[in-house]
Amino acid sequence: MTSTSNPRDLRAELETLTTEAFRPELAEIDQLPTLDIARLMNGEDASVPAAVAARLPEIAAAIDAVAERMARGGRLLYAGAGTAGRLGILDASECPPTFNTDPAQVVGLIAGGPAAMVTSVEGAEDSVELAHADLDALALTPADTVVGISASGRTPYAIAAVEHARQQGALTIGLSCNPGSTLASAAEHGIEIVVGPELLTGSTRLKAGTAQKLVLNMLSTITMIRLGKTYGNLMVDVRASNDKLRARSRRIVALATGAADTDIERALTEAGGEVKTAILILLADVDGATANGLLAAADGHLRAALETAGS
Structure with missing residues (x-):
């Protein structure tokens, strides 16, 4: 079924999320010189690595669990909507040339399918049915890992993907940028990178997107290191395709x-x-x-x- 939240209830819910918080001190940012805005934005971005560092034990535990399953032939599957889904697909698409993985070994799923990579697909992120169908098409096994990605931690598509995968016996990871998120609690491994309110209210492609990219870099890269895809810091499984x-x-x-x-x-x-x-x-x-x-x-x-x- 598709989520049918009451608009008033949804607005109230969004107002409780750190990633959606309004910052009055930035209310006149559009009046500032371009260099000052750039400095502000750069300062915001500089806070992201520290937020990731605060969750390194959880990230490492998740990576070890992923690597153990992938060593048994499992797959790493990302599921998200909008920016989160695009980041998952980006990370997955880099694995074959970097680590010589089979394209089916690390896969990114986005609510609404390939078209959603470049355009918004109406209602896709709210669809539980789409998440179930996308995962069922891949015939999940207990050796697989599904990583739900959502800045808010409340995206129905990502939560449904994690819940459905867990029912199938797959390992689950929930990556969000709000504390106490539904997504993190739905997964065996919850990773919450709390980066705080955005420079532009609710624009989670900014700090939240950067945080998600950093964590996905770790998940795939360190998993591949654990699987022997590197020799020291050399990419010895690189695919020489150009x-x-x-x-x-x-x-x-x-x-x-x-x-x-x-x-x-x-x-x-x-x-x-x-x-x-x-x-x-x-x-x-x-x-x-x-x-x-x-x-x-x-x-x-x-x-x-x-x-x-x-x-």
């Missing part, structure tokens, strides 16, 4: 091995362009087939494969 990434691949192999350019080219050719395999070929002095076998036995963790090769 000239820039091919050049980056060569640089990563050089940084990891210190090998000469000719040796790097040979190793990458033997590895079929796979950076991780090329590094193992060079550091363990093995051929491509042996390197692939060592990586498979180590579940893709390069350090573990190197230890096995050296033992």
Whole structure:
């Protein structure tokens, strides 16, 4: 069903939310010189990392739970409406080129579907049915994780996604920017980044959006680190799909091995362009087939494969 909140009740509810609070001291911001407005906005943005830092234990606990499930073949699924949904799709879309993940491994869902990426889809964020249908289309399993994203923490689509996923046995995370939110309490892991009222009243694409982006960066990046998608701080699972990434691949192999350019080219050719395999070929002095076998036995963790090769 679609949420049918009374407009008066909804207005009263919004007035209780930190993210919707009106700041009288900024009531004449439009009268200020542009540089002063920019300074104000920059000062607001500078407060966001501290708000994220206050929730690092909750974020870390959620990441460990996600990584454990993804190591068993699970997926990371983001669900949100408007800006929150777009941020989830942005984070998901960056995982294949950065970490060589299958496009179906990290997925972003937005209320209203792909059209909602660029235009507002009437009533989509209030639809419980849409959330259920979007998740059912993905055939959830207990190894999956669903992250509901909503600045207010009250968006019906995000809450319904979390509640439905939890009923299916999936891990659930609720990311919001208000304390005591319905979304956070509906999830096993509630993460509330309280950034305070926005520069423009209720414009949660600002500080709240920045906070959500920072947390999503952590969720995906640190999960991939835990899954062995990096070697130190090198993206050894990068997918070389264009000239820039091919050049980056060569640089990563050089940084990891210190090998000469000719040796790097040979190793990458033997590895079929796979950076991780090329590094193992060079550091363990093995051929491509042996390197692939060592990586498979180590579940893709390069350090573990190197230890096995050296033992």
